[in-house]
Amino acid sequence: MYKSPVLVVFFLCLSVFSFSQEPDSILLKKATSAFELASVNSDSALQIAKDVLKLSKERRFTKGMANSYNALGWAYMHKGKMDSSLVSLHEAKKLFESTSSNYDVVRVNINITEVLTKQSRFAEALDYALEAESLANKIGDLPLQTDTKRLLGILYREQGDLEKSVSYFNQAITGFEKLGDIRRSVNTAISLSILLRKMNLADSSLTVLEKCLSLAQNQPNNDYQLAMIREHLGDSHYQKGDFQASLGDYLAAFRLFEKLGNMADVAYEAIVVGKTQVSMGKYEDADRYLSMAYAVSDSLGFTNYQYDASVELAALYQKTGQWEKATKQLGMSLQLKDSLANQMQLQKMAELKEKFESEKQEQEIALLKANIDLESSRSRRRMQLQYFVVAVFLLAIILAYLIFNRYQLSQKLKEQELRNQISSDLHDDLGSTLSSIDINSRIALLKIDDGNLVASQLQKIQENSKTILDSLSHIVWSINPSNDSVQKVISKMKDFASEVFESQGILYRFKSDEEDLESKINPLIRKNIYLIFKEAVNNSAKYSFAENVEIEVGFKNQWFHLSIIDDGKGFDIHESGEKGNGLRNMRLRAEQIQGDLTINSQVGQGTSIHFKVHIP
Structure with missing residues (x-):
C-alpha cells in the first residue's frame, strides 16, 4: 500500500528528536515509531529500532529492549527475512513476559502468528494465536481480541476445521463492527463468504455478502472493495445456478475494476462473465468477453488466466460447432489434453492386462480337464493332448499378436507425444511472441506520425523476431536425431x-x-x-x-x-x-x-x- 513521503519524514525526524522529555519515554516513542514505519520504509525502521535497542541495553531498560525487538521483528518480516523476524519477536516475547505485561505479550504473539502463517507453519501459529486469545480475553481488550479472532479464523480454515473457522470469523466481524472499523469488518466477511461456499452454503454466503455490500456502499473511495463484493456475490449466485443474478454481479465487478484500471482483475472478471454467458446461451457475448480476457492476460503475461480463457473458449466453440476454432483452442490447453491421453493409455493397458489374465485362466481350466481325462481314459488323453497342443499354439499366436499390437501402440504414442510436444513448444514459445509482434505493429501503424513511438515499436518487433528465431532453432535442435x-x-x-x-x-x-x-x-x-x-x-x-x-x-x-x-x-x-x-x-x-x-x-x-x- 502507498504511504505518504511526509509520514516517512515524520518518523525519521522523530528518531532524532531531542531528549527534552524523560529518556525512557523517548525510547518507547522511538520503538513505537519504528514499528509503525516498518510497513512504509523497513530499512529506516530497522535502523531506528537498532539505535533504540542499543540505548535500552546501555540503560538496562527492559521495556525499551522488548519494544525494540518487537519493532525489529516486524521490520524484518516486511523485508522478507522471516527467520530473523522470528528470532527478534521471540526475544521480545521473553522480555515482555518478564515484565508481566499481558497486553504486550498478546501483541507480540499476534505478530509471531502472522509471520508463521506467511511461512505456512499453521500448527505452530495456532499455538501462539490460542495463547493470545486467552490473554486478550483475560485483560478484556477488544481490539486485541478481534485481531486474534480473525487470525484464528484463518488458521482453522487452513487446517480444515471449517466450523471453528466460521465461528471465529463471525466473532471477528462483530468485533470490527463494534470498533467502527468497517473496512476490516467487510474484508473479514468476504473471507467468511468464501468459506461458506466451500461448505456448499451458498445462501448463507449471499446473506453475508449482501450485508457487506450495504456497509461498503457508504464508505468513500471504496470501489475496489465494492468490486470484490460483487465478484463474490456472482460466485455465490453461480453456485446456486442463478446465472442471471450471477451475470449482473460479475458485470458490475468488471466495470468497477475497469474504472480502477486493474487489468488483471478485468481479465479474471471477463472469464467468469464469459463462462456465465455460456451457461445462459449468450454465445456471442461470451466469445467477446473470453477473447478479451485472453488478449488482456496475454499482454500482462498472466498465463494462468490465458489457460482458463482458452479452456472456456474451446468449450464454447465446441458447443457452437466452430470446430476449427475449437481445435485451435484445444491445442492451446495441450497440457490438460496430454493428461487425459495418459489416463486413456493407462485404461487401455489395464484392459489388455485383464484380457490376457482371462485367457490365461481359461487355459489353466482346459489343462486341468485334460489331466482328469488322462486319468480316466488313455484314448481320451491322446485327444485331449492334441487339443492342449492346439490351444497352446493358438494362445502363443494370440500373445504374440497382443505383444506386437502393444508395441505398435507404444510407438504411436511416442510419436504422438513428440508431435504434441512440438505443438506445445510452437504455441508456448511462439504464440505469445507473435501476438506481441501483431500488437506492436498495430500500434506503430496507428501512431505512424510519432517517430519515437514507431522506432520503439520496431525495436520491440526486432527483439521479438529474434526470440522467435531462437525458439525455432531450439525446437529444430530438440527433434533432430x-x-x-x-x-x-x-x-x-x-x-x-x-x-x-x-x-x-x-x-x-x-x-x-x-x-x-x-x-x-x-x-x-x-x-x-x-x-x-x-x-x-x-x-x-x-x-x-x-x-x-x-x-x-x-x-x-x-x-x-x-x-x-x-x-x-x-x-x-x-x-x-x-x-x-x-x-x-x-x-x-x-x-x-x-x-x-x-x-x-x-x-x-x-x-x-x-x-x-x-x-x-
Whole structure:
C-alpha cells in the first residue's frame, strides 16, 4: 500500500528528536515509531529500532529492549527475512513476559502468528494465536481480541476445521463492527463468504455478502472493495445456478475494476462473465468477453488466466460447432489434453492386462480337464493332448499378436507425444511472441506520425523476431536425431553457458564426466534437460548477482546428473516458490520426465541446483 513521503519524514525526524522529555519515554516513542514505519520504509525502521535497542541495553531498560525487538521483528518480516523476524519477536516475547505485561505479550504473539502463517507453519501459529486469545480475553481488550479472532479464523480454515473457522470469523466481524472499523469488518466477511461456499452454503454466503455490500456502499473511495463484493456475490449466485443474478454481479465487478484500471482483475472478471454467458446461451457475448480476457492476460503475461480463457473458449466453440476454432483452442490447453491421453493409455493397458489374465485362466481350466481325462481314459488323453497342443499354439499366436499390437501402440504414442510436444513448444514459445509482434505493429501503424513511438515499436518487433528465431532453432535442435547423444547435449550446454556468463562478466567452471557420452537420449527428455539447465543459467546470470558459478554435468550408469552452484545473493525459497514462474516451470519439467530436482538457497548464501534423471 502507498504511504505518504511526509509520514516517512515524520518518523525519521522523530528518531532524532531531542531528549527534552524523560529518556525512557523517548525510547518507547522511538520503538513505537519504528514499528509503525516498518510497513512504509523497513530499512529506516530497522535502523531506528537498532539505535533504540542499543540505548535500552546501555540503560538496562527492559521495556525499551522488548519494544525494540518487537519493532525489529516486524521490520524484518516486511523485508522478507522471516527467520530473523522470528528470532527478534521471540526475544521480545521473553522480555515482555518478564515484565508481566499481558497486553504486550498478546501483541507480540499476534505478530509471531502472522509471520508463521506467511511461512505456512499453521500448527505452530495456532499455538501462539490460542495463547493470545486467552490473554486478550483475560485483560478484556477488544481490539486485541478481534485481531486474534480473525487470525484464528484463518488458521482453522487452513487446517480444515471449517466450523471453528466460521465461528471465529463471525466473532471477528462483530468485533470490527463494534470498533467502527468497517473496512476490516467487510474484508473479514468476504473471507467468511468464501468459506461458506466451500461448505456448499451458498445462501448463507449471499446473506453475508449482501450485508457487506450495504456497509461498503457508504464508505468513500471504496470501489475496489465494492468490486470484490460483487465478484463474490456472482460466485455465490453461480453456485446456486442463478446465472442471471450471477451475470449482473460479475458485470458490475468488471466495470468497477475497469474504472480502477486493474487489468488483471478485468481479465479474471471477463472469464467468469464469459463462462456465465455460456451457461445462459449468450454465445456471442461470451466469445467477446473470453477473447478479451485472453488478449488482456496475454499482454500482462498472466498465463494462468490465458489457460482458463482458452479452456472456456474451446468449450464454447465446441458447443457452437466452430470446430476449427475449437481445435485451435484445444491445442492451446495441450497440457490438460496430454493428461487425459495418459489416463486413456493407462485404461487401455489395464484392459489388455485383464484380457490376457482371462485367457490365461481359461487355459489353466482346459489343462486341468485334460489331466482328469488322462486319468480316466488313455484314448481320451491322446485327444485331449492334441487339443492342449492346439490351444497352446493358438494362445502363443494370440500373445504374440497382443505383444506386437502393444508395441505398435507404444510407438504411436511416442510419436504422438513428440508431435504434441512440438505443438506445445510452437504455441508456448511462439504464440505469445507473435501476438506481441501483431500488437506492436498495430500500434506503430496507428501512431505512424510519432517517430519515437514507431522506432520503439520496431525495436520491440526486432527483439521479438529474434526470440522467435531462437525458439525455432531450439525446437529444430530438440527433434533432430543427430543431437540424440549425451555428448551433443553437453556441448550445447557449454555453448549456452559460455554465451550467457561471458557476456555478463561472470566467472564459471564447466566440468563434465567422460563416461557414456555416446549414449542416446530421446527428444522429450533431452529437451526438458536442456530447458531446466537454460532456466537455471538464466536465473543465475540475471538475478543472483553471482561472481562465480560452478557447473557439473555427466552421464553414468543410465543416470544423467546436473548441478549448478553460484555465490550470488540467494533468495527465500518459500516466497519465490510461490511467485516465480521460472522455478515452477523447472519443477514441472522435472516431473514430466520423472526427474529429481533439488533447489537450495538462502538469502545471502547463494543458490545450488541439483538435478538427475534416469535415461532408459
